[in-house]
Structures are given as structure tokens and as C-alpha cells.
Amino acid sequence: MAPLSPRLDVRGFVCAPVEPSTPALSFSIAPGGCLALLGDRAVDLSRLLDTLAGHLPCVAGEILLDGRDVAELPAGHRGLGLFSARDPLFAHLTVRRNLAFPLEARGMARPAIVARVDAVLALLGLDGCASRRPRALDPQDEWRARLGRLLVFAPSVLLLDDPFVGLARGDRLAMRRLLARVARAQGLTLLLATSDREDALLLGDAIGVLSGRALLQIGNAAELFDRPACDRVATGFGDANALTGRVAWVEDDLASVHLASGARVEAMAGQGLADDMLCTLCIRPDRIATLFPTGRAAADDDGEDTLPTVLVGLHHMGDHIRLRFRLEDGQEVLVRRPPAQSLTGLVPGRTARLAWQPAHAVAFPFRGEMG
Template sequence: MSPFSIRLVVNALRAFSGAPGLSFSAAAGTCLTVVNDRADCLCVLADMLAGHAPAWGGQVMVDGIDVTGLPPDRRPCALVGWRDPLFAHMTVQANLAFALRARGEESHAVAARVRAVLALLGLDGLEHARPATLSPEQALRVMIGRVLVFEPPVLVLDDPFTLLPPAGRVAMRRLVSRLVRARGLCVVLLTREREDALLLGDAIAYMDGMEIVQLGTALDLFDRPACDRVATGFGHANSLTARVASVDDDVALAHLPGGLPVEAMAAPGVEADQLATLCIRPDRIAVMFPSRPGMAGGADPDGPPVLEATLMDMRQMGDHVLLRFRLANGEELLARRPPTPALQRVAAGQVAMLAWQPGQAIAFPFRGEMG
């Protein structure tokens, strides 16, 4: 089999009657990350993939074989997560060997496979350690090793880094990336952390509840979000409700409450005299602090609309500065700028001019009701 051939195919998998069908595929030697803010939804998907919970409908195929009806011990989708802890009374070595011995594998074959996995996962010297003495990172390595001894074609990781400290999270991301490439594994990583998806995902599926609202590359989700849920949930974009005045050449001119003008690219379905949700990422907002009062009204008439705003708060975030502004109508926007010396001279209460090019924002059809 080619190392990049499609290995896992999921077709219209549903958790319950009326639930949206989940469909995606992943190749050998790649990692598909599934991002969802809700741990319970990730657990349900993990259990359906691994066979621990029945699906209401749909299909799971591995290497062209329908495995939807197979029980967990016969399904080629191995699940790793903190809901299935190590056996506390067994050593690391015994934990790795337990299932192999339960299946009747010969002792010499079990020993050889355990030694290989210990070396692969950097667990040499911990063979006789008990789980209670392990760090969270080491425990996770053993959990992964417990299923790698079977050489599964698909590895499902259920929010695996959630209990790790920052250094452990970094180390385990590196380990998973190495396993994917070196072993040709097909990994499905379920996570609540966007950073996990960006660092590990060859493709990213963004879920809202039990629905996959977009599947694509990181660039797709950032620059071409399918809807406002992706733009705000994954891209952390500002969200503003506006009424569309006109749509010309795919550019929507709209007005925020209070009449403040804004422009954005119009997503399909955006029409004049209708409400829209305008999404603009914090890093796409240009910020200028006028040197004297009254300059905010002197914007270029041929340029994009300019919003006058008051700086409410400013936070140093290391590689960027996060600025929180309040518009004249009371709405707030977050802007993200490089930590320049000029920003060191501004303070809360100062007036700023905010602007963005139309291509940096997207207007989506409004889904809710104005409060």
C-alpha cells in the first residue's frame, strides 16, 4: 500500500437519530485533527470510531473493508485516551504485554515487541516502573505503546494532551508527528486545542457540536471559512452584526447599529437590506492612534471605512499586543498588533482609528436574532 493512500473513510456516521452525518477520510502517513470545544462530542466520535459505542447510521471503512459492525477487539482503529487508564498494579512492561498475552501470543514474540515499543517511545529504563510513579507524559507514552504493540493501521487519540504540562505537550506533539511519518500511521487526533490542530494536522475538521462544519487545511479554515462558526470558533475572529446596504462585485457595504459603515467580502446568500454577521480577525485590523484630537474624521474618502474607537485595554502577549477597543455604538473589537515602540506610549482611554481592507473580512448570512 502506498504510504499516502487513503486508509480511513468515514461516511455519514451519526451518533443519534437526526444527528448530522460525519464524513471524512485520512491517508496512511498523515494526521487528521478534529477540533471541537466540547469534550463530550469528541468522546462520542472516538467511541464510534473505535467500536466502543454503536453508531445510529453510517459507515467506517479501513483499507477498503467495512469495519462498522466489528467490536473493539477486532476493529483496526485503536483508541488512546485518559478514560482508559493504565493498570495501576502492573509495571510498564506488564501493561504493554497484557493484551498480547491475553491473545495467546508466544512469550518470546511478546517480549520482542514490548522491547521495540519501549525503545520507540523513549521508555527505556522504565520497564519495571508502576503507573503511580510516572509523569503524565510518561503515562501517555505507555498508553500509546499499549496499542502500538498491535501495529494498528489507524490510531485514534482522544484529547490526549489535556492533562499534560506545556513542556510535556510539546514533547508529545513531536512524538506523535514522528510516529505518523516514521511508522506510516493514520492518526485521527481529537482535540479541544487549536494549536494541536495547527501543529499536527495535515487536514483539520472543525466541529460545532456533532456537526463537521468545515474540513480543509489550516489556510482554508483561516482565510476561507465556510461560515461564521468557523471564523469565530477556529479563527477567533471578531463578530459584528450589520445590515447590508449593497453588494457590489462581491463586496458588501453594511452598517453597524448606530450607522457605522463597514465593508467585507460577501459570502453566498448575503443580500442587500438583510442582516449579516461580519467576521474580521484581530490580526487583520489596522490601528492608528491620532496625534491630536479630531484627526479621526480625516480618513481617505477613497479608502476603506474607518471606525473611531476608544482603547479599553492593552495586553502584552509576548510576540504580539492584544488591544481591546470600544466603538461609538458600544460594541467591542479585539485587534492584534506587533509589539512596536509606538504602542508602548499609548494607554487606555485614547482614541484610535480602526480600518481593514474589504478582502480581510467576510460577511455571512445572519443566523440568529438581534437582541
């Protein structure tokens, strides 16, 4: 295998049930890397990983592990280990016996089993509870034990199905850090399927954004935030505002857009955008500047390069201030500002003007106009 060859290479992959619009998925993961698939439907994420692991039939495509297609091999023989909350520990076995079970099922010699289990117990900090049964474990130790049961047979790729689901926030943060540390120490290759953006951002070297079963874009965090491929990535991943408008003109990469409120704004032109086309303009809340004019400044401001709005709500969120504005046509815009900004005089009903640099907004063809 060449040094830069992917550890896992999935090509034209389709899992059941098949519908006329079912898309094929293609992605790859380098050895020691982590691809996070961020989806909006947990059932689709679980079905994808179950199919990769061999628990459900693969309708079409290749699953290449170190260049070898394993799609026809049965579950347990593909080198892909599935970690899921749907697979609890055996309640009647101790932690040590739970970890030993998959090795015993493979017929490994007893001395090798003991050595391997001891190594994984030490790696995960489970030495002190090896003789306990699952009902005596706290949530973090129970999670560690389930991960250890997967790590004992050293699969080439770990398939992580929403691995932190059901954990309280503190436990979730601790187990996320543990997984990242273990992955670095062991050089693990991970495919993380999650509906939590924070999980994807903190663990994924690359992130694939899905809408249902369609893979919209794969990239690093900066690419997905700053260069989204479509409005669904901009809004679903980047929390961008989505404003409806019509394109006045497109020149090079710049578009002039007339919003439904009557205001004219500029943005970068998304792929396929053309003159006189309906569009969705996406702008992230933290890329919008706010101006609250007073007195003569308010009367003299012609708003040529700004968007007139009315403040309808504000909340201090600790690490930022969330401001909600309403445009003249009723569309709302969310703005995030640093917490150092003074809230004095900011009350619902206050008029304001919004602005942004064209490079920070993207106008995409309205989905109803795309063929």
C-alpha cells in the same frame, strides 16, 4: 487498494444519542495522514471516537478501513486503536507487562510478544523504566507507556481522544513532539479529537471544525483562517471579531455593510449574502490597522474609510500587543499588533480609527436570517 485511496473513510456516520437535528458526519484520512477534529464539547468528541472504535453502537453510516466496512465488527477487531486518558495503565503490572497484556490477550506467541514489546519500548524511550510500575513513573513516561500499549498491536489507525489532557504545559509540549516524531517515523494514520486549537494546528494535516456534533468545515490551517465557511468557523477557529450590520449591496464577491454604529465598511461576501440582509461581519484581530490621529489630523479626519473607536484596554502579551476598542454602538473590537509597536501615549479613552482591506473580512448571513 489504489495508492490515493483513504486509509479511513467515514460516510454518513451517526452516533447515539439521536435527536431530530443530529447531523451525519463524513470525512476521510489518507494513509500516514492526520485529521484533527477540533470540537467545543469534549463529551461529543469522546462519544465519536468510542463509536468508531466499537465501544458504542453506530446508529448509521459506514466506517471503511482500506475500503472494507468495519462498522459491524466488535471493538478490538476493527484495526482502530483508541488512546484515551480514560484507559489508565494497570497499576499492579510493570510497564513491560502493561505493553505485553493486549498481545497476550490476542494469543500471540511468547517470543513474538517479547520482540514486539522490546521494539516499542525502544521506539518510545522506555527501556530504562520497563520494570517499573505506574506509580513510579513521571507524567511523561506514564503517557509514553499508555501510547506504547496501543502501538504494540499496530492498529491501522490511531484514534486519539484529547490525548494530552491532564498534562502540564511542559509535558504537553514534549509529548506532542514525541507523537509527531513517532507518527512520521512509523507512517501512522491518526484521527485526533481535541478541544485545543494548538494541538490541531501542530499535528493535523487537515482540521475539521465542529460545533457540538456538526462538522462545519474541513481544510488546512490557511483555508480555515482565510476562507472560513461560516461565522462560527471564523470566530471559533480564527478568533475573528464578529460585528453585526446590514448589507447595503453585494456586487460580485464584495459586500458593502452598514454596521450598527452607523459606519460603512466593506468585506468579502459569504455564501448566500444578499442586499438588505442582516449579516455578521468577521475580521481577524491581526488583519486590522490602527490609527491614532492627533492635533489637526484628528480634527480634519472625516473617517470616510475608517471606523471611529475608543481604546478601552491594552495588554502586552509577549509575542503581541492586545488592544481592545469600543465602537459608538457599544460593540467591541479586538486588535493584535506586533510587540515592536510603541505603547507611548496609548491609554484607555484615546480615540482611534480602525481599517482593513476588504479581502481580509467576510460578511456572512446573520444566522437568524438563514432558512
